[in-house]
Amino acid sequence: MDRILIVDFGSQVTQLIARRVRESGVYCEIVPFQSASEKFTEIDPKAVILSGGPNSVADLDTPRAPDEILSSGKPLLGICYGQQTLCAQLGGRVETSDEREFGRSMLSLSKASPLFEGIASPGSDIQVWMSHGDRVMSLPEKFEVIGTSENAPFAAIANETDKIYGVQFHPEVVHTPDGAKMLRNFTHHIAGCDGKWSMAAFKKKAIDQVRAQVGEGRVICGLSGGVDSSVVAVLLHEAIGEQLTCVYVDTGMMRAGESEQVVSLFRDHYNIKLVHKDASDLFLSKLDGVSDPEQKRKIIGATFIDVFEAEAEAIGGADFLAQGTLYPDVIESVSFTGGPSVTIKSHHNVGGLPERMNIKLVEPVRELFKDEVRDLGRELGLPDAFVGRHPFPGPGLAIRLPGEITSEKLDILRKADVVYLDEIRKQGLYDEIWQAFAVLLPVRTVGVMGDSRTYDYVCALRAVTSTDGMTADYYPFTHEFLSRVSTRIINEVRGINRVVYDVTSKPPGTIEWE
Numbered sequence: 001m002d003r004i005l006i007v008d009f010g011s012q013v014t015q016l017i018a019r020r021v022r023e024s025g026v027y028c029e030i031v032p033f034q035s036a037s038e039k040f041t042e043i044d045p046k047a048v049i050l051s052g053g054p055n056s057v058a059d060l061d062t063p064r065a066p067d068e069i070l071s072s073g074k075p076l077l078g079i080c081y082g083q084q085t086l087c088a089q090l091g092g093r094v095e096t097s098d099e100r101e102f103g104r105s106m107l108s109l110s111k112a113s114p115l116f117e118g119i120a121s122p123g124s125d126i127q128v129w130m131s132h133g134d135r136v137m138s139l140p141e142k143f144e145v146i147g148t149s150e151n152a153p154f155a156a157i158a159n160e161t162d163k164i165y166g167v168q169f170h171p172e173v174v175h176t177p178d179g180a181k182m183l184r185n186f187t188h189h190i191a192g193c194d195g196k197w198s199m200a201a202f203k204k205k206a207i208d209q210v211r212a213q214v215g216e217g218r219v220i221c222g223l224s225g226g227v228d229s230s231v232v233a234v235l236l237h238e239a240i241g242e243q244l245t246c247v248y249v250d251t252g253m254m255r256a257g258e259s260e261q262v263v264s265l266f267r268d269h270y271n272i273k274l275v276h277k278d279a280s281d282l283f284l285s286k287l288d289g290v291s292d293p294e295q296k297r298k299i300i301g302a303t304f305i306d307v308f309e310a311e312a313e314a315i316g317g318a319d320f321l322a323q324g325t326l327y328p329d330v331i332e333s334v335s336f337t338g339g340p341s342v343t344i345k346s347h348h349n350v351g352g353l354p355e356r357m358n359i360k361l362v363e364p365v366r367e368l369f370k371d372e373v374r375d376l377g378r379e380l381g382l383p384d385a386f387v388g389r390h391p392f393p394g395p396g397l398a399i400r401l402p403g404e405i406t407s408e409k410l411d412i413l414r415k416a417d418v419v420y421l422d423e424i425r426k427q428g429l430y431d432e433i434w435q436a437f438a439v440l441l442p443v444r445t446v447g448v449m450g451d452s453r454t455y456d457y458v459c460a461l462r463a464v465t466s467t468d469g470m471t472a473d474y475y476p477f478t479h480e481f482l483s484r485v486s487t488r489i490i491n492e493v494r495g496i497n498r499v500v501y502d503v504t505s506k507p508p509g510t511i512e513w514e
Contacts, residue, residue: 001201002193004028005045007036009053009063009081012470016172017049017079017183019369019468024184025195029367037066047075047163047191049183050082052170056134057084057094064089075163075191077115077183080131083157083166090140090164104175105130111146113158114189115165119178128155128169128176135168163190174471199375203235206364206376210239217319219362220312222304223248223266223274225258226392228324228365230265231377235364236322237272238380245273245318247311249304252280252407253396256414265386275315279307284407291403291442293514300395312359322362326370326469369468390435391469399514403442409457412495413440416459419492423485424463433475436463438489439513440496447497449490456497459489464511472506 004021008014008030021028028049031039040048048069055062064085070076078086084094106125109116120126128149136154139145143164147156155168165186171179187193221236223229223246236244248262259276267274286299312318365373370391377387393399401409416438424430439460447454461482466472486499502509 001027001197002191002195003043003045004047004049004187004191004193005036005040005043006030006049006051007065007069007082008032009051009085010055011052011081013170013172014051015369016468016470017051020172020180020183021049021187022197022372023180024187024193025197026187026193027197027201033063033065037068040066040069040072045074046193047077047187048072049186050076050078050086052080052082052131055081056096057081057088058096058134073162075186076165077186078164078166079172080168080170081134083168084134084136086164086166087136087140087143087154087157090143092136092140092143093138094134095137096134103130104128105149105151105169107147107149107155107169109147109156111144111158113146113156113160113165115146115156115158115167115182115185117185117189119181119185126178128167128171128179129173130169136166165190174467199372199379202368202372203376203379206235207239210236210362210364213360213362214240214243214320217243218315218317219244219320219322220308220315220318221246221322222308222324223262224324224392224394224396225254225262226324226394227370227377227387227389228326228373228391230324230382230386231373231380232322232324232363232365233266233272234270234380234382235376236362237270242273244322245275245315247275247277247308249307250276250278250280251283251300251303251396251398253283253398253405253410255392255397256418265383269383275311277307277311279303282307284405287398287405289404293399293402296398296405296514297395300398304394309359318359320360320362322364324373325363325366326368326373369470371467388431390430390433390437393512399512400437400439401442402439402513408495409440412457412493413438413459415493416440416489416496419488420461420485423481423488427481429475432465433463434466434469434472435511436461436475438462439502445498449497454497456495458498458500459493459496460500460502460513461485462502462511462513464506466506466511469511470506472511474501474503474505477501 004026006017018028018030050065088094105128107128108125109120109122112122135152142159143157146158149155152168157166171182221233233246250259263276266272286303374387420438441458443458444455463475464472465475482501489499
């Protein structure tokens with residue numbers, strides 16, 4: 001199988017490079033620059049991509065690409081910081097510039113190159129996304145300029161003889177409209193990859209890896225009712241059958257009807273061994289009086305482990321705990337393989353297990369994005385009703401209730417969420433939206449209902465479009481739709497007298513409020 005190695009220098013969008021490469025049918029792996037040399041030798045990739053990063057190549061002791069990669073003769077593509085360190089290490093010059101470029105820019109193509117084949121011809125301009133302070137000032141030997149921008153005279157460079165390329169912009173983000181084609185040109189036309197990697201191939205590989213890891217051991221799988229854990233459960237059942245026991249923990253912070261749906265699918269439809277544990281009192285007692293979002297996540301994560309540990313003992317012991325951890329979860333918590341990406345927030349199922357537990361983790365979709373997990377679910381034959389569900393966070397409604405959590409607030413939030421999603425489905429918008437949910441704010445406002453004064457909660461509505469959960473835009477509902485939803489929530493949900501709509505993108509916000 002053809003492989004591309006992506007060397008991570010700490011960019012928050014390195015994983016998007018992997019996404020674009022996989023979309024083109026080529027398997028790739030991300031590795032931090034610190035261990036890139038070992039991984040390069042281990043997988044013998046067809047080509048290497050050097051990511052962007054937050055550092056300045058002009059500073060001392062900043063990340064560099066391993067010399068053995070630069071001298072390997074393999075095709076190379078440097079992106080942003082990757083281009084800069086490529087030039088600096090091969091004999092060019094990079095400086096910090098007073099004329100920085102952030103956001104949309106126009107790249108003027110000055111020379112034909114296979115990197116831009118089928119995209120643009122010399123003399124034409126294409127839109128790209130820039131995000132850099134440093135810039136290349138002189139090129140190494142055998143390199144030439146193939147594209148410029150207003151503030152980057154070396155915006156795209158190439159050593160066609162050795163198949164080494166560098167771009168100052170980010171082809172991996174959607175704001176570079178032809179970026180996916182550029183990456184495909186690199187992987188297919190320049191590196192010669194055949195593009196035969198598929199979700200069917202991943203499924204086979206994942207099943208083989210689970211069998212190799214687990215052997216004759218017993219596995220418990222934590223079900224949340226979301227897409228990720230559901231896909232993991234079905235994958236594990238196909239891989240190890242009766243060695244698997246699923247544990248669905250009702251934390252008291254689930255969506256309306258969640259428990260009934262999960263039990264029906266896994267116990268009745270798939271005939272998978274399922275333990276349904278109602279631990280709502282335990283979770284709510286642990287969260288009593290807690291308002292800090294990081295504290296909530298950590299308490300929920302630790303309590304999940306306690307419950308799973310008890311259930312593992314109850315079934316006679318288990319050797320492994322399976323989780324539906326995804327790549328974006330890991331990237332936002334800490335770089336997937338120990339790289340330099342900045343922590344955004346911790347995730348309840350990321351960070352390992354307490355040392356006291358004699359149990360190991362099985363995380364077969366840890367390297368996948370959300371849409372890839374959906375594809376895997378379809379490959380496994382999961383019903384569309386589950387595969388197409390909007391993402392639901394592991395901590396559940398706890399992170400949609402800023403401030404302290406109470407049973408009363410949870411009931412109000414559930415009712416508002418049901419009304420909101422009902423209207424979205426009635427308008428045929430559910431599948432257009434990546435994620436939609438209600439948030440109950442820790443704010444009371446004065447209202448008037450039936451000529452009487454009210455002092456009730458504010459409900460915020462959130463709906464976003466996205467492809468991978470790493471970036472997102474708010475969904476542009478009509479005012480008529482928002483007015484209808486607001487009226488229904490206020491009329492049908494006692495305890496809410498004001499409704500607002502969140503129009504924040506990601507970044508700067510995250511999709512969930514906490």
